[in-house]
Amino acid sequence: xxxxxxxxxxxxxxxxxxxxxxxxxxxxxxxxxxxxxxxxxxxxxxxxxxxxxxxxxxxxxxxxxxxxxxxxxxxxxxxxxxxxxxxxxxxxxxxxxxxxxxxxxxxxxxxxxxxxxxxxxxxxxxxxxxxxxxxxxxxxxxxxxxxxxxxxxxxxxxxxxxxxx
Amino acid sequence: xxxxxxxxxxxxxxxxxxxxxxxxxxxxxxxxxxxxxxxxxxxxxxxxxxxxxxxxxxxxxxxxxxxxxxxxxxxxxxxxxxxxxxxxxxxxxxxxxxxxxxxxxxxxxxxxxxxxxxxxxxxxxxxxxxxxxxxxxxxxxxxxxxxxxxxxxxxxxxxxxxxxx
Numbered sequence: 001x002x003x004x005x006x007x008x009x010x011x012x013x014x015x016x017x018x019x020x021x022x023x024x025x026x027x028x029x030x031x032x033x034x035x036x037x038x039x040x041x042x043x044x045x046x047x048x049x050x051x052x053x054x055x056x057x058x059x060x061x062x063x064x065x066x067x068x069x070x071x072x073x074x075x076x077x078x079x080x081x082x083x084x085x086x087x088x089x090x091x092x093x094x095x096x097x098x099x100x101x102x103x104x105x106x107x108x109x110x111x112x113x114x115x116x117x118x119x120x121x122x123x124x125x126x127x128x129x130x131x132x133x134x135x136x137x138x139x140x141x142x143x144x145x146x147x148x149x150x151x152x153x154x155x156x157x158x159x160x161x162x163x164x165x
Numbered sequence: 166x167x168x169x170x171x172x173x174x175x176x177x178x179x180x181x182x183x184x185x186x187x188x189x190x191x192x193x194x195x196x197x198x199x200x201x202x203x204x205x206x207x208x209x210x211x212x213x214x215x216x217x218x219x220x221x222x223x224x225x226x227x228x229x230x231x232x233x234x235x236x237x238x239x240x241x242x243x244x245x246x247x248x249x250x251x252x253x254x255x256x257x258x259x260x261x262x263x264x265x266x267x268x269x270x271x272x273x274x275x276x277x278x279x280x281x282x283x284x285x286x287x288x289x290x291x292x293x294x295x296x297x298x299x300x301x302x303x304x305x306x307x308x309x310x311x312x313x314x315x316x317x318x319x320x321x322x323x324x325x326x327x328x329x330x
Contacts, residue, residue, distance in 0.1 A: 001247060004223035006262025057222065057246055058169035058254075080245065080263050081222055082166060089223075093258050093265045097171025098245050098272040100258045100294030107263045129265030 003081040003089065005109055006127055012134050014126040016146045022157040024114045027122065028085045030153060030161065031110065037063070039163050040152040043145050050074070055082055060096040077101065087111050105133060122150060168246040168254065170274055171292055177299050179291040181311045187322040189279045192287065193250045195318060195326065196275065202228070204328050205317040208310050215239070220247055225261040242266065252276050270298060287315060 008015050020027075030036040034051035041048050042065050049072055050064035062076040078096045081089035093104035109125040124146055128134045173180050185192075195201040199216035206213050207230050214237055215229035223243055230238040243261045246254035258269035274290040289311055293299045 001221045004219060004221060004225075004243075004262055006223075006260075006264050012264070054169060056166045056169060058171075060169075078169075080259075089263060091259070091263060091265070093269065094245075094256070094272070095171075095294070097169055097292065098254060098256060099171050099177070099292050100256070100269050100272060100298070102294060104258065104265050104269055107259070107265060127262065127264050129260070129267060133265070 002083075005081075005089070008125050008127070011131050012128045014128075014134060014137060014142045016124045016143060016150070018122045018147075018150050019115060020120050020122050020150065020154050021118055022120060022154055023118055024085050024112050024120045026157045026161070027112055027120055027153070028088075030157060031088060036156070036161060039161075040156040041149060042066075043148040044152070054096070055079060055088075057081060058096060058098050061090045080107070085112060104129070106137060124150075167248075170246075170254070173290050173292070176296050177293045179293075179299060179302060179307045181289045181308060181315070183287045183312075183315050184280060185285050185287050185315065185319050186283055187285060187319055188283050189250050189277050189285045191322045191326070192277055192285050192318070193253075195322060196253060201321070201326060204326075205321040206314060207231075208313040209317070219261070220244060220253075222246060223261060223263050226255045245272065250277060269294070271302060289315075 032053060032055045034053050038048040038051050041063060045068040047066045048063050049066040052060050052062045054060045057079055059079050061079050065073040076095060077090055077092035078094050079090045081087060088110040091107040093101055095101045107127040111123040113121045115121050126137055126142060197218060197220045199218050203213040203216050206228060210233040212231045213228050214231040217225050217227045219225045222245055226244050227241040241260060242255055242257035243259050244255045246252060253275040256272040258266055260266045272292040276288040278286045280286050291302055291307060
């Protein structure tokens with residue numbers, strides 16, 4: 001039974017779409033494995049200091065971002081929908097086990113489709129509950145941040161998925 | 166891939182457990198079909214004036230309660246996990262499509278297991294994000310309300326699932 005996603009609404013939501021020269025299966029792998037995700041998930045010079053992923057609905061999706069000054073910013077949420085190599089949905093509105101979270105902000109849809117054996121259509125959508133939160137997320141640098149991260153991810157995969165400096 | 170549920174925490178959560186003399190499959194049916202749900206889901210003399218259910222993750226779970234004075238109280242959320250005859254998880258923290266909701270309050274787990282062909286173990290758990298919301302839900306009459314509703318549901322099923330006055 002496939003989950004029902006919302007049609008993104010430009011008033012509330014933000015969409016980043018890219019065509020990238022890496023296989024769908026490796027995009028899936030680096031998104032769902034903490035040891036890989038750590039190396040590209042934050043725009044440098046920020047980094048990921050901790051990561052815990054239990055990739056199933058209700059499972060923990062937690063990353064801690066580390067600022068260049070050494071300050072940690074934890075993010076915790078859970079997965080909502082998982083279709084291997086195709087769709088990953090997670091949110092910060094619910095903690096693991098679907099427990100309501102203290103600071104609900106957004107739900108993310110990551111949607112992947114193959115454009116060939118080495119090419120992927122990559123669509124990341126941030127779904128918000130209010131126009132205010134969409135504007136806030138945009139001002140926080142959604143397009144730059146999520147865009148930089150895709151570039152870092154592609155570099156990481158094309159570099160053989162070895163840690164970079 | 167089975168979803169990860171939280172272990173209920175007495176500080177945050179409320180649990181109602183019953184053993185009832187109706188088959189699991191009919192409990193599932195009356196919980197997941199609007200025409201059936203309407204007849205028992207609100208403690209009388211309140212009633213359900215509208216109901217829309219799309220029983221899959223991200224699908225709408227909406228019921229409007231009608232007070233004896235004729236005032237409507239809409240509730241809208243979505244399903245998170247659906248295992249036929251076994252588990253139904255829904256929340257008001259997310260709207261359909263997993264969009265963050267304006268007034269997040271709780272997630273519900275309905276867990277069913279057969280104790281025989283005509284007998285069911287029925288566990289309804291309300292998961293909250295704060296102790297304050299657990300207390301509030303308890304003060305709103307969780308045990309009485311959800312308990313009354315189970316009795317009404319059993320009567321409805323045992324009565325042949327025909328609308329009552």
